[in-house]
Amino acid sequence: MTIVQALFLIDGPSRNICNKILTENFNLFSRVQGSSYNHQTWEGGYLDHITEVMNWAVVLYGAISRERTLPFSLSDALLVLFLHDIEKPWKYKLTLGNQLKIRTSLKSKEAQKEFRDKKLSEYGIVLSAEQENAMRYAEGENNDYTNLRRVMNELAGFCHICDILSARVFHNYPRRDMPGLGQAQRINGDLSNFHLPDLSLS
Numbered sequence: 001m002t003i004v005q006a007l008f009l010i011d012g013p014s015r016n017i018c019n020k021i022l023t024e025n026f027n028l029f030s031r032v033q034g035s036s037y038n039h040q041t042w043e044g045g046y047l048d049h050i051t052e053v054m055n056w057a058v059v060l061y062g063a064i065s066r067e068r069t070l071p072f073s074l075s076d077a078l079l080v081l082f083l084h085d086i087e088k089p090w091k092y093k094l095t096l097g098n099q100l101k102i103r104t105s106l107k108s109k110e111a112q113k114e115f116r117d118k119k120l121s122e123y124g125i126v127l128s129a130e131q132e133n134a135m136r137y138a139e140g141e142n143n144d145y146t147n148l149r150r151v152m153n154e155l156a157g158f159c160h161i162c163d164i165l166s167a168r169v170f171h172n173y174p175r176r177d178m179p180g181l182g183q184a185q186r187i188n189g190d191l192s193n194f195h196l197p198d199l200s201l202s
Helices: 003-007 013-024 026-031 045-065 074-083 109-123 129-137 154-169 181-186
Strands: 092-094 100-102
Touching: 003 013, 003 045, 003 074, 013 026, 013 074, 013 109, 026 045, 045 074, 045 154, 074 129, 074 154, 129 154
Parallel strands: none
Antiparallel strands: 092 100
């Protein structure tokens, strides 16, 4: 599934806004790596990572929904996953040695969150409380973890799983000479039993 096809599964005004974000920034998104070292570290890796996590959401939402009811929609997950790293294309700069370096102004997690929030406001994205929690904790609870209460909600946990699959389990996918997740059954039998979800569930 392409990123455009995945965005089509987002409900309401957010679908058009996300398409606008992608269209207006496509050249930038297509040049940025997924990260400086840990995953999808090639030109265009950022878009590959976002496409991957959205595809994993479609695969996993369908599989899980056949066993249990999830307390959020597929649309919720796709919206959060499309936006969860939205600051990254602006986070890095190229050094003279053609290496990625984090901009000083965006080194801290709080600075990155502030930039992300401003970018969402600029485009008119309005998130629910559940979606805001998932945006904050899509990469884990980190220093906010406590054994006194549950910090990450269910949507955040689901998005975290999708992010971990792409960033840590399949950090080298999709390589340019290998099929993408949509064709994964050809090289990985473990995915051959998964099917797209009944979208009426969303």
